[in-house]
Amino acid sequence: MKKKFDYDLIVLGSGSAGASAALFAAGAGQKVALVENGKWGGSALNGSDIPRRATFEFSHLYSEARRGSRFGLSSASLRYNFPTVVSWRSLAARRAGAGSKRPFEDAKIACVSGFASFLSPYEVAVGDKILASQKFVLATGSKPAFDNISGVESATCLTPEAALALPRPPKSVFIVGAGSTGCELAEYFAELGSSVILADLAGRLLPREDEEVGQLLGSYFETSLRIKVLTQSRVVAIEKLPGSGLEQKVVFLRGGQEKSVKTNLIVLATGSRPVTDFGLENAGVKFDKSGITVDDTLRTSMKHIYAAGDCLGGESSAERAAYEGALAASNLLGKTKNLRNYEGFIRVTDTFPSVATTGLTEDDCVKQGLKCQKAVLPLSSVSAANTSDFRYGFVKLLADSKDKLLGATVVCPSAELVIQEVATAVRHKFTVTQLASTPHVSSSWSELVHLAAKKLAQPKK
Secondary structure, three states: OOOOOEEEEEEEEHHHHHHHHHHHHHHOOOEEEEEEEOOOOOOHOOHHEEEEHHHHHHHHHHHHHHOHHHHOOOOOOOOOOHHHHHHHHHHHHHHHOOOOHHHHHHOOOEEEEEEEEEEEEEEEEOEEEEEEEEEEEEOOEEEOOOOOOOOOOOOEEEOHHHHHOOOOOOOOEEEOOOOHHHHHHHHHHHOOOOOEEEEEOOOOOOOOOOOOHHHHHHHHHHHHOOEEOOOOOEEEEEOOOOOOOOOOOEEEEOEEEEEEEOOEEEOOOOOEEEEOOOOHHEEEEEOOOOOOOOOOOOOOOOEEEEEEEEHOOOOOOOHHHHHHHHHHHHHOOOOOOOOOOOOEEEEEEEEEEEEEEEOHHHHHHHHHOOEEEEEEEHHHHHOOHHHHHHOOOOEEEEEEOEEEEEEEEEEEOOOOHHHHHHHHHHHHHEHHHHHHHHOOOOOOOOOOHHHHHHHHHOOOO
């Protein structure tokens, strides 16, 4: 090992977690190097959050405009220019900083491009360079994970990011996986006119959410967007069809029977797995297939190495990763160790209507053996449903016997904004009564939260 350290801290990965850790440490006066093997800014800026949100903004707007005749809008001849849509998505990502090292260079962080692999607990090799550091933050993210589907290697299957980068919408698309990403993509392609089939082994869409969420979204998909939803369906094989052009065959099991369908495009939205193949054994860092092992301060099995973001496995989001990155850097550099606290973080599915969850779901309470009280209000309970002429959705609030908010699920337009006040209440342990006493705009979707809180706060008979 080198006798002298090149840096106080080396951060592996420039995504939400790595960027947050590196900028925190640089702001604290540390000599920092940031290593990136892909595009600067990570997946949130370059492939997932920002590009997807920009794309879905367009598709939702286009879909709503086409249905605007109910308001008197003449949209029969409405068209879109897809190359312009692609350009808009790229512009939105660039504006957010995708692919740019400038924020890090401005902070005097050394930016190193290449794949980093540990040689020892204090050294990494990046190309022909060997860099030594006193401390490390691992923020290597995740990569797509494909289920055991025969023929995936030889067939033409796309990741969600690749599907959104297509030069034109496909005539037909089969999406494997009905989690958040799969549902978002299914709606996107359906809104643009593609024939869409969405399949998942689970019994409902969005299986991580409460049952009524998946049921409502499934009904909306089938009724309003003509998406064919195949729940309790296991995709077992994908076959190329000789001489059929772009068509491929998807073979799946449903109800104990083998069935198949032809489609132009197959998208695998089957989740991701943590990136851990960068010499962690040489660094003495413990990990397994579920991710890098850390304690509640985000310290790994080596006291000078911390980890954050998707490489930990489990639930993730850009804001959660950024929080972990800053926490890891703070704990690594400081004497006081703060424990991670995920209360109030929001899980969002960017469909229309969008789905947002914070705190515990009703399913979580059942699994944990917690007794909870609930109030559920449909969208039709507020005037916004009439002014917007939209009624697919609801608000559900959960509380314990002592009036403390446990969690919420919101399904409505802009659910991620409506749920924000509930997230604040959950994180800071507000009561249902306090939430109910907060004034709300009566003509907005947030009035649903007010009414649900009032209902939940009423004395129980």
